[in-house]
Amino acid sequence: MSDQRTEQIVSILENAFAERVRRGPAAFRKRFRKMAADPFAFYRGSAALFYADMAEREDPWATGALSRVWIHGDLHAENFGTYLNDQGRLIFDVNDFDEAYLGHFTWDLQRCAVSLALIGWRKAFPDDVIDELIARYIRSYVDQVAYYTSSDRDQEWALRLDNARGPVRDTLLAARSASRIDLLTANTAIVGDEREFIEGPGVRRLDDAEHDRVMRAYRRYLETIAGSKWASNDIAFAVKDVVGRSGFGIGSAGLRAYNVLLEGHSQALENDIILSVKEGNIAAASAVVQDDRLAGAFEHHGHRTALSQRALQVHADPYLGWTEIDGTGFVVSELSPYETDLEWEDLTEPDEITELVTDLGKATAKMHCVADADAEGLAVEEQVEDLVLERVDGHVGELVSWVQEFAREYAELTRADHARFVDAFRHGAFGGVSAVAG
DSSP: OHHHHHHHHHHHHHHHHHHHHHHOHHHHHHHHHHHTTOHHHHHHHOHHHHHHHHTTSOOSSSOGGGGSEEEOSSOOTTSEEEEEOTTSOEEEEEOOOTTOEEEOHHHHHHHHHHHHHHHHHHTTOOHHHHHHHHHHHHHHHHHHHHHHHTOSOGGGOOBOTTTOOHHHHHHHHHHHTOOHHHHHHHHEEEETTEEEEOOOTTEEOOOHHHHHHHHHHHHHHHHHTTTSTTTTOSSTTOEEEEEEEOOOOGGGTTOOEEEEEEOOSSSOGGGOEEEEEEEOOOOGGGGTOOOGGGTTTOSSHHHHHHHHHHHHHSSOOTTOEEEEETTEEEEEEEOOTTOOBOOOTTOOSHHHHHHHHHHHHHHHHHHHHHSSTTSTTSSOOSOHHHHHHHHHTTOHHHHHHHHHHHHHHHHHHHHHHHHHHHHHHHTTOSTTSOSSOO
């Protein structure tokens, strides 16, 4: 059984990333080494394996329309953080929407619950403490879903500085103390009378042909944010510099990316803007979800990522859009100084995390409930909050127990899979990505 599971892990990961491995084997070697660090890092980088497993499991909760709602697709405990929305407010929410897709609403709950179990194990929490954290997360999710069924102001609720507490408030305060000038100083310098990107790790200068392709793509991108409040500004959006980028997180290995430096909302140099232009990722859930509504809904994966983020975040980054380079879709967003990830390292006591997972449950419910019939053009015509509450009302305890049991089982499997992955990687099982650079 162990050998069969190892073969399955190797096969699924190779199939999921074949094109990206071919294009950038060194980047995937780095990705795989990061995944080898511990079970949680492996879990973060193996969403394709998770969905292959989900396709084989019965799900008594996500029946009918609840099997095809907009989900985050890679919801784990480290995919929460802050952003500055299009109204100028700092928001704590789910982040990183590269894997967003249609699927079971329970898949997000299950994937996040497993991540909580893995974090709890890493912090040496007893099983009953981990179970309680998962219970708090699920019950908070259901409570927030109930809120949406009784409110006609679905899109206005958010975790902000005025209503946040504990670790969420700390994360918002950390984001608030950031500054645009610090971000610009870290990435650019003033040369002569103008600002440009500086050389550094992961920064690549473009030849004339590639520069021209990126500029054509940039002009196409501008059409996708025509409704932005900045779109009519004659000063903003003038391009100052363009560079290629690499060296992003685990999930972005092998994806092409660029940074574009823009004139900001005025000619003051401290208002300059950096855009990230990143190749759209193929959502892991798409390998196991077949839905005719998606066939013509999106031009490419960059388009899907941008539109789903607009829906799932409600008041998203005003610079969020999409474009295309050489027939491949890219998602475009601001590289913002106000994006701060939730830090788990210093959270060591169950009481601290209990308060936190309550907010994570609320944020998860918000995401599911706003990306439905109220989100224009995103294939889901039902009110998700009504469907979820109808299904779980009177059965919340059963849902909690079902998720807890799954999280315990799958976290244990993940720890074993991590060991299998490391052994397979060390012994050269991944043909395109050897453990030692050649």
